[in-house]
Amino acid sequence: MLKKKSKALCVPFSEAEQVRRYLKEEQILRMDMKLLKEESCIFFPIMKTQKELPDFPLVIRFFETRTEKVHCYKDLLKIPKKLEGELPTSFDIIGSIILLKLLENLFRYRKQIGQALLKTHPHIRTVCLVDPVAGEHRTRNTIVIAGENRTLTTHTEYGLSFQVDVASAYFSPRLATERKRIAAQVKKGEVVVDLFTGVAPFAIMIARFAKPKAVYAIDKNREAIDLARQNVKLNHVLDIVEVVHADAKDAGKILPVKADRIIMNLPFSAYNFFSMALSIAASECKVHYYDIIREEELEGRIISLQDIAKKQGYSLTQVQIHKIKSYAPREFYIGLDITATTHADVA
Numbered sequence: 202m203l204k205k206k207s208k209a210l211c212v213p214f215s216e217a218e219q220v221r222r223y224l225k226e227e228q229i230l231r232m233d234m235k236l237l238k239e240e241s242c243i244f245f246p247i248m249k250t251q252k253e254l255p256d257f258p259l260v261i262r263f264f265e266t267r268t269e270k271v272h273c274y275k276d277l278l279k280i281p282k283k284l285e286g287e288l289p290t291s292f293d294i295i296g297s298i299i300l301l302k303l304l305e306n307l308f309r310y311r312k313q314i315g316q317a318l319l320k321t322h323p324h325i326r327t328v329c330l331v332d333p334v335a336g337e338h339r340t341r342n343t344i345v346i347a348g349e350n351r352t353l354t355t356h357t358e359y360g361l362s363f364q365v366d367v368a369s370a371y372f373s374p375r376l377a378t379e380r381k382r383i384a385a386q387v388k389k390g391e392v393v394v395d396l397f398t399g400v401a402p403f404a405i406m407i408a409r410f411a412k413p414k415a416v417y418a419i420d421k422n423r424e425a426i427d428l429a430r431q432n433v434k435l436n437h438v439l440d441i442v443e444v445v446h447a448d449a450k451d452a453g454k455i456l457p458v459k460a461d462r463i464i465m466n467l468p469f470s471a472y473n474f475f476s477m478a479l480s481i482a483a484s485e486c487k488v489h490y491y492d493i494i495r496e497e498e499l500e501g502r503i504i505s506l507q508d509i510a511k512k513q514g515y516s517l518t519q520v521q522i523h524k525i526k527s528y529a530p531r532e533f534y535i536g537l538d539i540t541a542t543t544h545a546d547v548a
């Protein structure tokens with residue numbers, strides 16, 4: 202137990218409460234030390250002060266130190282009061298990295314904010330400032346603002362480990378439950394194709410928690426694919442998951458078999474690949490289609506998907522909607538669980 206020396210006031214029990222209040226209000230009482238009780242008096246550790254002290258004996262004593270737990274990073278900041286309300290209340294954590302989005306007027310306090318987050322999150326090694334995901338590879342502009350200067354980390358979910366470079370490959374910890382939900386639907390012996398696999402979290406979750414015959418994990422981003430290969434090895438599913446660096450539009454040329462299940466996690470653009478996806482589908486195929494869309498546009502989107510399917514000789518015999526998270530006011534990240542069946546099989 203750590204003890205520190207301090208000046209102290211020795212106050213009889215009968216007057217202790219009144220004195221404690223006064224010392225606290227005047228900010229003379231040391232809050233980093235515990236009070237010390239002896240037979241008939243309490244010792245109050247006090248700071249150096251010009252203020253008038255209550256008239257009790259002034260002594261030197263050793264005090265146990267108090268380890269003050271700071272729960273919120275905001276408590277450690279010294280920023281203008283008017284900006285306090287604009288501090289982020291949540292952020293994503295990938296492995297040991299915090300991904301932080303800041304409004305422009307807080308940018309000049311970024312280092313202080315980063316340090317405060319490191320102090321209040323003991324398992325965090327790096328704090329990064331990020332922009333929203335953008336571009337074909339769905340990556341984020343990333344700047345390290347505190348801690349170790351690195352963007353590579355190991356993220357764990359449901360006992361699986363994923364190597365993620367937050368600057369060069371897409372990954373969202375918020376989709377963990379969704380990945381598990383999909384893995385739970387996969388039946389023994391299925392051929393699964395993950396068209397936009399990133400670092401392969403869907404593919405690996407399926408390979409580990411279900412019994413597919415094979416999972417093909419495709420992505421156009423070379424860096425994501427390198428990590429996907431490492432992750433497949435790391436999670437011992439080399440015999441089930443085949444990682445392919447390719448454009449999903451060429452999936453038909455690459456795959457040796459038709460797919461029983463296709464995962465299309467490319468919001469905003471998955472629509473453009475739907476026709477191609479059905480071209481690699483078995484006569485009955487489940488498609489997990491993800492999009493970011495306004496609620497009022499959803500019905501129209503489903504009708505368009507049905508039209509595309511018709512041209513490919515398929516009917517969408519079932520479409521189940523899952524709202525995964527809100528993205529912007531009235532805009533949702535949605536997942537559609539689609540059953541596509543060839544016309545011949547429907548008839």
Ligand SMILES: C[S@@+](CC[C@H](N)C(=O)[O-])C[C@H]1O[C@@H](n2cnc3c(N)ncnc32)[C@H](O)[C@@H]1O
Pocket residue numbers: 337338339371372373376396397398399400401402403419420421422425447448449450466467468
């Ligand atoms: C939203 S991320 C999803 C990644 C992964 N499924 C996950 O849940 O973490 C979309 C991925 O699609 C990839 N991508 C974009 N266009 C592609 C294309 N034409 N062919 C293959 N992959 C593509 C991006 O590189 C990115 O990794």
